[in-house]
Amino acid sequence: MKRIVVCGAGGFIGGHLVSRLKKDGHWVRGVDIKFNEFKKTDADEFLIADLRDPVKVDVTIDETIDEVYQLAADMGGSTYINTGEHDSDVMHNSCIINLNVLKTCSMKNVTKIFYSSSACVYPEYNQLDPDNPKCSEDTTYPAEPDSEYGWEKLFSERLYKAFERNHGLNVRIARFHNIYGPLGTFDGGREKAPAAICRKIIEAKIKKNKNIEIWGDGTQTRSFLYIDDCIQGTLDVFNSNSNEVFNVGSEEQVSINQMIEIIEDVANYKVNKNYQLDKPKGVRGRSSDNSFIQKQIGWKHTHTLKEGLIKTYNWISNQIESGTNISKFSKSSIEN
Numbered sequence: 001m002k003r004i005v006v007c008g009a010g011g012f013i014g015g016h017l018v019s020r021l022k023k024d025g026h027w028v029r030g031v032d033i034k035f036n037e038f039k040k041t042d043a044d045e046f047l048i049a050d051l052r053d054p055v056k057v058d059v060t061i062d063e064t065i066d067e068v069y070q071l072a073a074d075m076g077g078s079t080y081i082n083t084g085e086h087d088s089d090v091m092h093n094s095c096i097i098n099l100n101v102l103k104t105c106s107m108k109n110v111t112k113i114f115y116s117s118s119a120c121v122y123p124e125y126n127q128l129d130p131d132n133p134k135c136s137e138d139t140t141y142p143a144e145p146d147s148e149y150g151w152e153k154l155f156s157e158r159l160y161k162a163f164e165r166n167h168g169l170n171v172r173i174a175r176f177h178n179i180y181g182p183l184g185t186f187d188g189g190r191e192k193a194p195a196a197i198c199r200k201i202i203e204a205k206i207k208k209n210k211n212i213e214i215w216g217d218g219t220q221t222r223s224f225l226y227i228d229d230c231i232q233g234t235l236d237v238f239n240s241n242s243n244e245v246f247n248v249g250s251e252e253q254v255s256i257n258q259m260i261e262i263i264e265d266v267a268n269y270k271v272n273k274n275y276q277l278d279k280p281k282g283v284r285g286r287s288s289d290n291s292f293i294q295k296q297i298g299w300k301h302t303h304t305l306k307e308g309l310i311k312t313y314n315w316i317s318n319q320i321e322s323g324t325n326i327s328k329f330s331k332s333s334i335e336n
């Protein structure tokens with residue numbers, strides 16, 4: 001049994017990771033600036049703390065902690081990342097969290113740390129053709145991420161590697177490719193395409209309205225990874241002997257239009273797509289290349305997009321129909 005800190009434990013992936021680490025028998029302290037909106041935490045302890053404050057980081061990662069998973073970041077989907085409006089916050093907030101966490105880890109007894117990077121580090125020039133995006137780990141340089149979020153992730157990857165070299169920290173890094181599933185945000189501006197489009201179709205169905213808005217022309221491509229596969233990939237990268245940086249994504253590349261068709265099937269409801277060409281679109285094409293992780297670690301995703309979307313659609317549908325009660329979970333978490 002390890003004593004583990006999960007930073008960003010009030011978030012989507014961090015919340016799922018806490019549950020899995022608890023199931024695996026570890027003692028877990030979660031930390032975040034907020035509680036998870038949808039579920040009472042499974043952590044043994046949950047601290048509300050702003051990781052931009054080095055004193056709070058010092059208290060959170062104390063001398064008893066063996067391992068840290070650092071997922072806290074100021075982030076969101078295309079609507080949040082690609083307008084440019086949040087660039088200074090995204091870069092400043094996430095950088096300072098990583099600077100603080102690494103400095104503290106290097107001074108305490110932490111033996112191993114995980115950092116969640118992103119597919120957004122890959123150069124835009126390799127993601128112009130929606131049918132042939134190139135996102136293998138060996139194409140990272142010359143660097144040209146399409147967003148400041150991607151530049152921050154690339155800088156932070158390098159920061160983790162520098163602490164590994166100079167302070168003997170055992171570092172593991174995964175580049176997540178658009179993760180989706182239950183307990184992920186689906187409204188409010190930070191949601192990504194799978195959750196946003198599920199919500200739009202559910203709301204259209206409830207209102208018996210056929211029209212939904214789609215950002216871009218719908219021919220842009222992506223791959224989406226179901227949350228359970230992401231958690232398994234994270235643990236496989238963490239427990240591997242290799243300290244290389246790995247993609248953790250799906251290779252099931254689809255256009256946004258194709259994903260909408262799948263969701264329409266799940267909903268048993270057809271919509272009219274009203275394309276918003278002035279909305280944030282990000283790169284034209286992006287899909288994970290898993291050759292390296294499969295060869296080195298043997299990790300593979302197991303859910304098809306349709307299987308994952310069925311679970312996600314049903315969960316969002318339940319949330320909308322029952323009316324999400326944020327304060328209910330905040331209260332129960334405080335008592336934990």
Ligand code: NAD
Pocket residue numbers: 007008009010011012013014031032033034049050051052070071072073074075076093097116117118119175176177178179180192
């Ligand atoms: P999320 O927004 O649900 O979780 C991030 C958490 O960090 C949030 O709960 C937020 O409150 C917390 N946080 C932000 N600032 C903080 C601060 N100053 N102090 C303490 N906590 C703070 O996002 P997620 O989808 O769970 O992503 C987790 C990690 O994975 C992030 O680092 C993200 O960049 C990375 N990632 C996610 C995806 C994806 O598709 N979800 C893809 C690539 C990379």
Ligand code: GDC
Pocket residue numbers: 075076077078079081118119120176177178179191192193194196197213214215216220222256279280281282283
């Ligand atoms: O938001 P996202 O899932 O992020 O968008 C995918 C594509 O879907 C974009 O081209 C977007 O314009 C389109 N899209 C169409 N309609 C909508 O209603 C909508 N909402 C949203 N959000 N998008 C819509 C993400 C980053 C993450 C993360 C991952 C890594 O980029 O924003 O923070 O790091 O990538 O893979 P996406 O895939 O561009």
